[in-house]
Amino acid sequence: MGVTLKDVAERAGVSTSAVSRTFTEGASVSTKTRAKVEKAALALGYSPNALASSLTTGRTKLIGLVSNNFHNPLFLEVFDLFTRGLQDRGLRPLLVNLTSEIDPVNSVRMMRTYSVDGAIVASSTLPPTFAEAYRDAGIPVVHSFGRYTTAPQVNIVGIDNVACGRMAGEALISRGYKRVAFLGGPERATSTQDRALGFLGALLEHPEIEVSVSYASAYSFDAGRVEMTKQLMQDPAEAYFCGDDVLSIGAISAIKEAGLRCPEDIGIIGLNDMQMAAWQLINLTTIRQPVAEIIGASIDLVVATVENPKRHPETRLFPCRVIERGTLRPKP
Amino acid sequence: MGVTLKDVAERAGVSTSAVSRTFTEGASVSTKTRAKVEKAALALGYSPNALASSLTTGRTKLIGLVSNNFHNPLFLEVFDLFTRGLQDRGLRPLLVNLTSEIDPVNSVRMMRTYSVDGAIVASSTLPPTFAEAYRDAGIPVVHSFGRYTTAPQVNIVGIDNVACGRMAGEALISRGYKRVAFLGGPERATSTQDRALGFLGALLEHPEIEVSVSYASAYSFDAGRVEMTKQLMQDPAEAYFCGDDVLSIGAISAIKEAGLRCPEDIGIIGLNDMQMAAWQLINLTTIRQPVAEIIGASIDLVVATVENPKRHPETRLFPCRVIERGTLRPKP
DNA sequence: TGATTCTTTGCAACCGGTTGCAAAATTGCC
DNA sequence: GGCAATTTTGCAACCGGTTGCAAAGAATCA
Numbered sequence: 001m002g003v004t005l006k007d008v009a010e011r012a013g014v015s016t017s018a019v020s021r022t023f024t025e026g027a028s029v030s031t032k033t034r035a036k037v038e039k040a041a042l043a044l045g046y047s048p049n050a051l052a053s054s055l056t057t058g059r060t061k062l063i064g065l066v067s068n069n070f071h072n073p074l075f076l077e078v079f080d081l082f083t084r085g086l087q088d089r090g091l092r093p094l095l096v097n098l099t100s101e102i103d104p105v106n107s108v109r110m111m112r113t114y115s116v117d118g119a120i121v122a123s124s125t126l127p128p129t130f131a132e133a134y135r136d137a138g139i140p141v142v143h144s145f146g147r148y149t150t151a152p153q154v155n156i157v158g159i160d161n162v163a164c165g166r167m168a169g170e171a172l173i174s175r176g177y178k179r180v181a182f183l184g185g186p187e188r189a190t191s192t193q194d195r196a197l198g199f200l201g202a203l204l205e206h207p208e209i210e211v212s213v214s215y216a217s218a219y220s221f222d223a224g225r226v227e228m229t230k231q232l233m234q235d236p237a238e239a240y241f242c243g244d245d246v247l248s249i250g251a252i253s254a255i256k257e258a259g260l261r262c263p264e265d266i267g268i269i270g271l272n273d274m275q276m277a278a279w280q281l282i283n284l285t286t287i288r289q290p291v292a293e294i295i296g297a298s299i300d301l302v303v304a305t306v307e308n309p310k311r312h313p314e315t316r317l318f319p320c321r322v323i324e325r326g327t328l329r330p331k332p
Numbered sequence: 333m334g335v336t337l338k339d340v341a342e343r344a345g346v347s348t349s350a351v352s353r354t355f356t357e358g359a360s361v362s363t364k365t366r367a368k369v370e371k372a373a374l375a376l377g378y379s380p381n382a383l384a385s386s387l388t389t390g391r392t393k394l395i396g397l398v399s400n401n402f403h404n405p406l407f408l409e410v411f412d413l414f415t416r417g418l419q420d421r422g423l424r425p426l427l428v429n430l431t432s433e434i435d436p437v438n439s440v441r442m443m444r445t446y447s448v449d450g451a452i453v454a455s456s457t458l459p460p461t462f463a464e465a466y467r468d469a470g471i472p473v474v475h476s477f478g479r480y481t482t483a484p485q486v487n488i489v490g491i492d493n494v495a496c497g498r499m500a501g502e503a504l505i506s507r508g509y510k511r512v513a514f515l516g517g518p519e520r521a522t523s524t525q526d527r528a529l530g531f532l533g534a535l536l537e538h539p540e541i542e543v544s545v546s547y548a549s550a551y552s553f554d555a556g557r558v559e560m561t562k563q564l565m566q567d568p569a570e571a572y573f574c575g576d577d578v579l580s581i582g583a584i585s586a587i588k589e590a591g592l593r594c595p596e597d598i599g600i601i602g603l604n605d606m607q608m609a610a611w612q613l614i615n616l617t618t619i620r621q622p623v624a625e626i627i628g629a630s631i632d633l634v635v636a637t638v639e640n641p642k643r644h645p646e647t648r649l650f651p652c653r654v655i656e657r658g659t660l661r662p663k664p
Numbered sequence: 665t666g667a668t669t670c671t672t673t674g675c676a677a678c679c680g681g682t683t684g685c686a687a688a689a690t691t692g693c694c
Numbered sequence: 695g696g697c698a699a700t701t702t703t704g705c706a707a708c709c710g711g712t713t714g715c716a717a718a719g720a721a722t723c724a
Contacts, residue, residue: 002444004710015674020712027713030672030720050445051383051392052710055679060383062446065427070412073405073608080402083429092446095397095425097415112334113382114394114424221611253613276405279553281585281614336680347704352682359683362690362702384680387709 003046012040023048054115063091063302064111064119064139068098068126072219072246074274074291078122078145081295089303091117098126104133111139118302120144124191125219128153135313140305144298147190148317155305156315157298161191164287164320165198168241168269171285171322173202176332177267179210181237183227183251185219185244192243195271199241212237216247224250225257232258239267239328245274248284252327267328271320283326290318335378344372355380386447395423395634396443396451396471400430400458404551404578406606406623410454410477413627421635423449430458436465443471450634452476456523457551460485467645472637476630479522480649487637488647489630493523496619496652497530500573500601503617503654505534508664509599511542513569515559515583517551517576524575527603531573544569548579556582557589564590571599571660577606580616584659599660603652615658622650 009016014033021027022037029037040046054060063086069075086093094116096107111119111134118140121131131143131154142155149156165182172180182199184192196213203211214231216223224247231237232254242248248270255262262268263285270277273288297316305311341348346365353359354369361369372378386392395418401407418425426448428439443451443466450472453463463475463486474487481488497514504512514531516524528545535543546563548555556579563569564586574580580602587594594600595617602609605620629648637643 002710005712006710016711017674017713018672020710021673024712028672033672047441047444049447049710051447052387052679053712055384055387055681055710056712058679070408070415071607073408076402076405076408076411079408079411079427080429080431083402083427084431087429092442093427094394095411095415095427097412097419099412099416109379110424112379115381115383221608225612249611249613253611257612275403276553276608279581279585280557280589281581334680337682338680348681349683349704350702352680353703356682360702365702381680384709385682387680387711388682390709 002049003044005046005048007044008037008040008046011044012036059117059306060115061091062094062114062116064096064107064114064116064134065093065122066096066098066107066119066130067122068101069123070097070099072244072274073276074245074272074289075122077275077291078295081292082120082122082299085295085299089299091299091303098123104130108133108137108139112137118142118306120298120302121146122298124158125186125189127190131156138309140302140309142298142301142305144294145191147194148315152313152315155301155313157294157301158317159289159294159320160317161194162198162201164271164289165195165200165241166202167198167287167320167322168195168271169199169202171269171328172239172241172267173206173209174331175239175267175329177209177237177239179237179239181212181214181231181240183224183231183240183242183247184213184215185223185247186217187215189219195241195243210237216243216250219244219247221246221250221253224248225254227251228254229258232260236266239263239269242268242270245270245272245277245284245286248286248327249276249282252282252284263327263329269322269328273323277323277325285325285328286323287320288323289320293318334381335376337378337380339376340369340372340378343376344368391449391638392447393423394426394446394448396428396439396446396448396466397425397454398428398430398439398451398462399454400433401455402429402431404576404606405608406577406604406621407454409607409623410627413624414452414454414631417627417631421631423631423635430455436462440465440469440471444469450474450638452630452634453478454630456490457518457521459522463488470641472634472641474630474633474637476626477523479526480647484645484647487633487645489626489633490649491621491626491652492649493526494530494533496603497527497532497573498534499530499619499652499654500527500603501531501534503601503660504571504573504599505538505541506663507571507599507661509541509569509571511569511571513544513546513563513572515556515563515572515574515579516545516547517555517579518549519547521551527573527575542569548575548582551576551579553578553582553585556580557586559583560586561590564592568598571595571601574600574602577602577604577609577616577618580618580659581608581614584614584616595659595661601654601660605655609655609657617657617660618655619652620655621652625650
């Protein structure tokens with residue numbers, strides 16, 4: 001079955017080294033032998049074995065793509081962009097689903113077992129210790145959608161969640177809402193904490209506006225719906241900044257089920273701008289996270305770190321912006 | 333960085349063979365040496381190199397997971413289940429995104445370059461020739477969500493799309509709709525053709541019911557919305573069987589935008605039952621595709637074919653059923 | 665043409681493991 | 695304890711490639 005280097009060498013009447021060199025960028029081969037080899041390889045249907053060569057070169061061109069966000073529709077876009085982006089650079093994503101794992105130790109071992117060149121942790125909910133565990137194991141890593149820190153221990157690419165929270169707060173203020181609220185994801189998620197911080201910060205400058213905070217149990221439709229239903233039974237705010245788009249849609253669902261309208265009775269602003277948010281049926285006003293840029297930068301960074309492992313860890317943050325749709329009342 | 337077999341052997345004071353054997357299931361090692369080796373391995377933090385061993389064993393435990401459905405929310409569930417299912421069996425998914433590819437030749441070469449043990453083509457829109465190209469290259473393969481054929485050339489796991497079409501037709505008939513329609517995905521997709529066939533077949537027994545057929549340009553929200561808008565400008569049917577859930581949601585959006593109500597004015601039944609279909613905001617009556625079973629069977633089949641490459645190709649179809657929600661009027 | 669330099673080539677060792685084989689060690693049995 | 699049967703062990707070859715090195719060949723120049 002498998003055609004090997006040796007087969008090609010024999011057929012072409014050259015040494016295996018010659019064959020190896022024709023398939024190696026920038027190696028020294030004459031045009032004549034190259035032609036002979038290529039002809040033989042074509043005839044035999046030879047394709048080099050990346051894993052065997054990785055043994056000597058130390059590069060597998062495998063990148064571990066680690067995530068636990070297999071329930072957030074945004075991540076379908078994320079996986080699409082990551083796989084395409086990696087493919088375009090001749091790299092292969094080795095997918096790791098961490099949904100049922102809490103400990104990085106297994107995935108680290110796996111990364112080593114498969115000698116990945118680098119790893120990308122794509123998650124807004126995993127703690128920074130995850131990416132750090134990879135780094136400690138000597139695996140070049142970047143944490144995408146991770147939390148910004150002033151003295152990063154690992155590469156981080158994402159958004160400034162505090163700034164986004166502030167942006168959301170200002171959006172509500174500028175629309176004249178007098179009673180606003182933050183409806184976050186799980187309180188322990190760092191992204192939630194940061195968004196709350198920014199939101200409350202913006203409101204601090206407006207003591208005349210009433211603010212409240214609550215947390216859903218997960219970044220999910222159901223959790224958003226449940227939490228908003230709870231709010232409606234008490235004394236709801238006029239407008240909510242929801243921790244993310246899925247949560248927002250859950251909240252909107254609760255509002256409509258209660259016979260209220262959005263934005264006429266209650267306004268909602270989300271975060272992410274996943275494709276679904278633009279669906280006319282949903283038409284969610286939200287803050288766009290520049291997913292493509294984040295992913296492009298993540299790949300760039302992991303490649304750079306693979307090429308220079310001593311590279312200093314870096315943080316790259318991308319600006320977000322409000323996307324005006326139909327779930328907040330218009331500015332006065 | 334990398335701790336090798338030799339390092340462990342040296343430290344444990346045994347041969348490399350002994351170390352290799354302690355890490356090989358069912359090999360002959362005494363308890364004493366095993367203990368020595370394990371102690372040394374632990375102290376050194378050794379983890380075996382799967383790629384090096386694949387050279388001699390011929391197994392990488394890598395499974396190519398090939399898809400082009402990176403825009404259908406159902407596939408987030410699909411990827412979640414596939415990655416978890418493969419992981420549970422000690423296999424690793426190597427993700428291949430075919431979105432911008434039409435020719436299998438590149439992905440086949442890639443599979444060989446990485447010596448995958450097998451491949452799973454997860455797509456309802458890729459033609460059967462794709463999976464066949466893998467099989468021709470000697471790669472054990474199963475086509476998940478593929479089309480049923482009586483004399484399969486490759487393993488196929490999925491649903492009986494004709495039966496689903498019939499089921500949808502019967503659901504509409506039983507609710508007393510007198511003018512019904514099929515709003516399919518792209519006409520060239522085999523799944524669309526089969527669903528149309530089944531749907532029309534069911535209606536054949538009811539000549540008193542008026543039937544029409546149209547096709548959206550893609551399995552997407554926008555395509556569904558555009559096509560339904562077109563329908564509404566002419567003379568719409570009372571109820572539509574949409575080719576899939578995303579298409580259905582697009583259609584519902586168009587209906588609401590036109591100031592009509594679903595199901596009071598127009599009924600919709602979808603296909604897939606992706607998680608979102610159950611969201612109260614959408615509450616789509618649809619036909620459930622048993623995704624978890626399909627994926628479990630796909631993994632079983634690919635593993636079985638890896639273990640016995642001469643295994644006869646097999647088709648496994650799973651029954652679907654109607655999930656009653658709120659987008660069809662109730663049965664009389 | 666011959667000396668010198670640069671390019672191309674093959675040899676052989678190596679990457680990190682596995683495995684058939686024969687020798688060594690252990691066990692069982694009388 | 696002695697012998698045969700069984701288990702454990704290490705040697706060495708091999709998996710499919712890469713690469714440093716020295717020799718061979720080609721090109722350059724006087």
